[in-house]
Amino acid sequence: MLEEANYFSKFSKAPVMCKLVGRKVLDGVGQPTLEVEIYCTVKNYEKRICSTVMATHSQIPENVLPEAIEADEKERNDSVLTAVEWVSESLNTMLRDLDPTDQCQADKILGEYFANKKEEKKEIERQEKEKQEKEEAEKVTTSPASCRSASTPKQKKGRKSGKKVSEGGNTIPAAEPAEPVLCGSLAIGGASLAVAKAGATISCVPLYLHAAQLKHNQESPKEITLPLPMVTVLNCEKNSPTKLKLVKEVMLIPPVELSLQQGIERVLEIQKEMTRKSESPVKTPGSRADSRKGKAQKAPPPSLRISHLGCVTTGYDSLEQLLLQMQTACNNIGLELGKDMYLAINCAAHELMDYGKEKYEILTGTFKSPDEMVAMYVEMIKNFPFIIALIDPFRKEDREQWSSICCALGSKCFLIAEDAATQISKLKSDQNINIAMCSGVVLKYINQTKVSDLIELTGILDGQRHITILGSPDRESSDESLVDLAVGLGARFLKLGGLCRGERVAKYNRLLAIEEELAANGAPRKAKLEFVDFAEESQPGQLPDVLPVPEQD
Structure with missing residues (x-):
């Protein structure tokens, strides 16, 4: 019977991914991060294959204000929740029935999904900017004070028009701005790595x-x-x-x-x-009584x-x-x-x-x-x-x-x-x-x-x-x-x-x-x-x- 089972198993359908699950977990310092689980259909049964937990990178410097740290933590939490949603909903549907050993195709799908999300973000920002500019323009045209200032522009005493130039000019290149991290981007890295682990498990190799x-x-x-x-x-x-x-x-x-x-x-x-x-403790001079007895006090170790x-x-x-x-x-x-x-x-x-x-x-x-x-x-x-x-x-x-x-x-x-x-x-x-x-x-x-x-x-x-x-x-x-x-x-x-x-x-x-x-x-x-x-x-x-x-x- 066992030989027959092994013989017919050769003709069974190759395993394919059937479900992705995103979950909010904690990293090594207690901050929220993303876990991605992958389930595959193996011989007509749904089976959990593997999971991966993403590490995160902080761009907050050492001496930053507490307000900035709090804002960063909120942004990180929102990003993890968005990533969980992406994995469990959109990516779960898009990667379903895909061979986990086909890393190239999986990453292509993930890359296209991320590119679309970036374009959506840019479009939202463009619309918000246009709306803000329109509101500011309406305020200027309806304000009497702004009308007078527009007709007779005045400059503050001692200020010259034009761009501000530092004395002697800049001798070093300005710092390049940090590339903004799209909210939810952990989902892309987490899903790609999970697919690689699933592919290794299905192939029975490390x-x-x-x-x-x-x-x-x-x-x-x-x-x-x-x-x-x-x-x-x-x-x-x-x-x-x-x-x-x-x-x-x-x-x-x-x-x-x-x-x-x-x-x-x-x-x-x-x-x-x-x-x-x-x-190692550092010896320090003790009191007179101690010094008479030949003793020395030890400073507590740092x-x-x-x-x-x-x-x-x-x-x-x-x-x-x-x-x-x-x-x-x-x-x-x-x-x-x-x-x-x-x-x-x-x-x-x-x-x-x-x-x-x-x-x-x-x-x-x-x-x-x-x-x-x-x-x-x-x-x-x-x-x-x-x-x-x-x-x-x-x-x-x-x-x-x-x-x-x-x-x-x-x-x-x-x-x-x-x-x-x-x-x-x-x-x-x-x-x-x-x-x-x-x-x-x-x-x-x-x-x-x-x-x-x-x-x-x-x-x-x-x-x-x-x-x-x-x-x-x-x-x-x-x-x-x-x-x-x-x-x-x-x-x-x-x-x-x-x-x-x-x-x-x-x-x-x-x-x-x-x-x-x-x-x-x-x-x-x-x-x-x-x-x-x-x-x-x-x-x-x-x-x-x-x-x-x-x-x-």
């Missing part, structure tokens, strides 16, 4: 292999290379009482020659030593706060103080920076610009022009060569300085654009990456991002010798799909945050599980960290610089 097959036109790659983790160990608040503003995140990158398991264990050792040093990135939040007064403490922590446990572990620094330079002075504030009260920043970074890498990656050393608008730093430091470290690449929809332009010159790009799966977008974009980046980094958004969920996407799409690095908080640790555990699975199947990881010498790139035969091979434990 999501990372399914993503790799989608990228390579349904062919399994000969070898899958695991991305190196960028593990955040310190989150330096830029509005803290300490002086240093140049650094937002400090990340550890283990050597490629180690297994990921060994690398993560080293990171944990360094993290524990950093925490121990931060928590309270450590774990940020939403899953790491210790702290501050420093100088870059040297920070880096020397990192070196000391490594030396205390027998490790050497630049050999046994490397550093990446997230500068988040877009948060440093003082537009009044047209300079970056790197320390409290210390400002540098964009050109001076180039020289500062060159000196930094010269003094601390164990820093192998700088993320957002400049704003996206400072393209000239991006080019300068790439030519000066491209052969020594990676120059990565993260804030300059937050909007995937703006990255693709005639097969050229629409960003400043850089070594690589941090991609985040947020809002209306589709799996097909990541596949196409990583292919373009690979062709242009950029490195791809998949990054975890600020407000992460417990969904582990980002790790599978990074492995399947061949990302060089994976930026997940710290080794703390369940939603982030779950992703590191998933990465380790994939490494174990690939090792069991005889597919060991082989990778090289190659820098690009932008200054010599045009010369034939120029080989990229490679990090030295450290000794294994």
Whole structure:
């Protein structure tokens, strides 16, 4: 009987999607986000196949007013509710009876639906603007005072007509406005990722292999290379009482020659030593009675706060103080920076610009022009060569300085654009990456991002010798799909945050599980960290610089 059942099952209809369900859930920091569930018809029965929970990205800066935070939370809640409606109603109907392994067709439907929603939004805004202009025009024509002022226009004393021009003119490009996020856009990214997970489940393969097959036109790659983790160990608040503003995140990158398991264990050792040093009590002079007895009072240890990135939040007064403490922590446990572990620094330079002075504030009260920043970074890498990656050393608008730093430091470290690449929809332009010159790009799966977008974009980046980094958004969920996407799409690095908080640790555990699975199947990881010498790139035969091979434990 069992053989007969298996025989006839071969002729059964292929599974198709029969229902999508959207649901409002909470992310890792208790904020609302979207969950998408997919049901398929399998052998004439409705069966729940998978679900995915979207992570969200906040564009609210650290020192924003409480009113802005409240408005952002309301907008986020409205967007999630709209996304739930889109998934459970419109997208549920549009994707019904579609083969979940047909990612291209599903993403095409999702893209067209989103484009229509954007056009509807533009039309509503246009009508509201016309209505407002009409009302204002009627007020002007019916007001006697406005009639008199219209017939005899007066200017305020001392004011000249024409556009206001700053003294000396602007010497830096103005900040590009943030691209507005369409309310409900989470539905597009959530549905696309859910379809990919459903396709992997129906095909009986892990999501990372399914993503790799989608990228390579349904062919399994000969070898899958695991991305190196960028593990955040310190989150330096830029509005803290300490002086240093140049650094937002400090990340550890283990050597490629180690297994990921060994690398993560080293990171944990360094993290524990950093925490121990931060928590160690400081001896202070006691009272006279205590001093006679030879005793000294101990000051209470400083309270450590774990940020939403899953790491210790702290501050420093100088870059040297920070880096020397990192070196000391490594030396205390027998490790050497630049050999046994490397550093990446997230500068988040877009948060440093003082537009009044047209300079970056790197320390409290210390400002540098964009050109001076180039020289500062060159000196930094010269003094601390164990820093192998700088993320957002400049704003996206400072393209000239991006080019300068790439030519000066491209052969020594990676120059990565993260804030300059937050909007995937703006990255693709005639097969050229629409960003400043850089070594690589941090991609985040947020809002209306589709799996097909990541596949196409990583292919373009690979062709242009950029490195791809998949990054975890600020407000992460417990969904582990980002790790599978990074492995399947061949990302060089994976930026997940710290080794703390369940939603982030779950992703590191998933990465380790994939490494174990690939090792069991005889597919060991082989990778090289190659820098690009932008200054010599045009010369034939120029080989990229490679990090030295450290000794294994």
